[in-house]
Amino acid sequence: MSKYNAKNKKKLSVVMLTFMSAAYLSCFSMSASAADPVIFSFSTIGDTRQDPGAGKADKTALLPPITGTLLPQDAQWLQNTHAWARILRTVQSQKANLLFVNGDMIMGYGRAAVPPTWSTTAPATPSDVVNSDLVNFYTQYAYWRGMVANSFETGTYVLPVAGNHEVQCNSANLTTTPVLSRSVCVTGKTAYAENEDAWRANMGDLISDLTTNQRFQSVVGTNALNVSGLNATTAPNSITDSSISTNQADLSYSFDIQTAAGLLHFVVINTDPVGFDSHAPVGWLAADLFNAKSRGAAKFFVFGHKPAFTYDYLGNGLGTGTAPPQVGIAGLDNDIAGPSGRNIFWQIIAQYNATYFCGHEHTTKIDQHVDPTNTYTSANPWQVLVGSGGSPFDPKFGVASVSSTDRYYAWATVRVHQSGNVTLDAYGFSDSFGPTQVIQTIPNLQ
């Protein structure tokens, strides 16, 4: 009997071992997501606007669908509808809960105010009115809002990030505006309070719904918590950042999303506040991230327009050289070492091992940067530059650049998994509108 039992036990252990090995192997061969399901996701992209400027579009002699070509249908509204509509469709198919658009959704670049000349000379023709900066801003916003409207219907809530084209006036751009419709702006690219007002007037409803929750929860599936930045007191101000002089409500804001994997914290910053262009509100950001961590936030995602580290897509070093041609510094690194400069900004990002998503350069670059101040050396945060939503590519057609995907219309989709692991996939399609491909995967973003 005991011999029989021993034999049976041996058989049983062989069966068990076989079963366990099979189970192990099957688990091993399962995909990561099957073992670790996605519980929340968001997509992000920037720079969907078109550009009427001479020389901005490339391959203009060719017919669409060719990148950079300003289609007749887009000339009035200055939106790259061909690329942007396709990106939106795929983001919707990916079922992202949120879509952050990192600035430059409109061409803007004027002053969204009643031209001073109208106080003495009334506009005489419809053209005088409809070509004014004020009307241009509002119609371009309206067109963009119409393009993203369907996303809400399919479960993706769109959150906007202010870019320089929304808040700045470019003096060079005024030469294309009828005299009667102009408001003069100082030489160069400068943020104006009326443009910040126009932002709130055209985008504010999307942001205020984080608290009023008329639609946010029904679209996203969960509500936003601990919302900040929706009024002048909780947004960056002269107390948090001494160089801030205007109302930053709805321009820099933050909120939490509670998930089974922990509290996620999202921060949007205006990188061109009036009087402090090309700077992040670092005082406000530091306090905001500190508060979020204090209440238990585990993952931190920061969205702004201008990159902290300009991508040198030509590979010739950053600068103004022409032989060989160099990429000019385009982001917060215009002020590297100042008290509110790039290094301090990135030190804060590194302190919380946050990920910074941005645009401005019309290309894609996703890479890591250590804390330049060497204060928080354990983190190596990612900068996710996806300014590739439809604006004319910065790497020009026919000019060699660092990566074969530099001229891809691209976006990033971030997925938070049940385990708390955060993954990122960058998707895109070529400038000749080829098939959509996965162009970069990061298995452990945070």
Added chain:
Amino acid sequence: MKKFNYLWLYMLLVMGAVSNNAHAGLVLDTVGTSVNNSMLTLDSNDFVAAEFSLVDGQVITDLKAYINAGNSGVAGDGFTFHLYSADGKAGLPGTDLYSVDSTYQADGWNGVSNLNVSGLTAGNYWLALEVSGSSNLELPGFSTSGSAPALAYAFNAGSGYSIMTGANFGVQVSSVPLPAAFWLFGSSLCSFLFSMRRKSSSL
């Protein structure tokens, strides 16, 4: 002796049917030995197709696609094989001749077997992978082709199929030269006749 002949014929027919199923050939096999860097997306906005040719009377028995889950796919995600004739614009997918649903189970080959897609005339066809639900899957590219390379590839990013160059994906179509139904029907008919004959001779 007659009885032996009928039995022999019946056995031959059944064996023929079995051997034909067992030796289904690949009429499309795009998978080579190594995976290159490209990774196409397969979701409700991004479809792909591969073109292949058939001779008259071939019957499709198996359809397989090489699929990865990536970071978003899960076991059970659905996708659909569509068989199109090449009568669309510029020979692209045109008439939808047949479709069958399948599900992603694990990274690698996923598909459906034991099909009996018959009535296909000689010519070029497209096998497309499409998604109608919320699946988000990925299709690795291959640096070399398999035993029966695609004649062409196409993609549809929401505005119809276009020719795709510089990227590919893994797909296999198996077929038998004659309809399996013919052999089954034939064997059934023979056995019926055989039994009828036995019955009449015994009367």
